[in-house]
Amino acid sequence: MSNDVRTWLVxxxxxxxxxxxxxxxxATTDGxxxxxxxxxxxxxxxxxxxTYAAVDVPEDELGRVSDEETKAAYAxxxxxxxxxxxxxxxx
Numbered sequence: 837m838s839n840d841v842r843t844w845l846v847x848x849x850x851x852x853x854x855x856x857x858x859x860x861x862x863a864t865t866d867g868x869x870x871x872x873x874x875x876x877x878x879x880x881x882x883x884x885x886x887t888y889a890a891v892d893v894p895e896d897e898l899g900r901v902s903d904e905e906t907k908a909a910y911a912x913x914x915x916x917x918x919x920x921x922x923x924x925x926x927x
Contacts, residue, residue: 839894839895842891844918845862845888845927846861846913847859858874863911863914864898865918871893871897888925
């Protein structure tokens with residue numbers, strides 16, 4: 837059984853390949869682990885889905901960041917998000 841790991845939003849981009857797809861990347865504050873979520877953008881106001889500052893992800897669903905530049909960028913962004921937001925804040 838895996839343990840959940842707190843990850844913070846570090847990147848939000850729109851897919852170049854498909855219309856109406858948003859890509860959310862959450863990472864640990866040390867920048868070594870990440871979780872990528874893809875979801876479609878909603879077209880109706882009543883169907884809005886919130887994006888939270890942090891999500892808890894099962895450890896076995898996290899990827900490893902091998903690039904040092906990306907690791908440093910993720911660590912900085914995740915730390916800033918953790919210091920300025922509560923996990924359940926919508927961002």
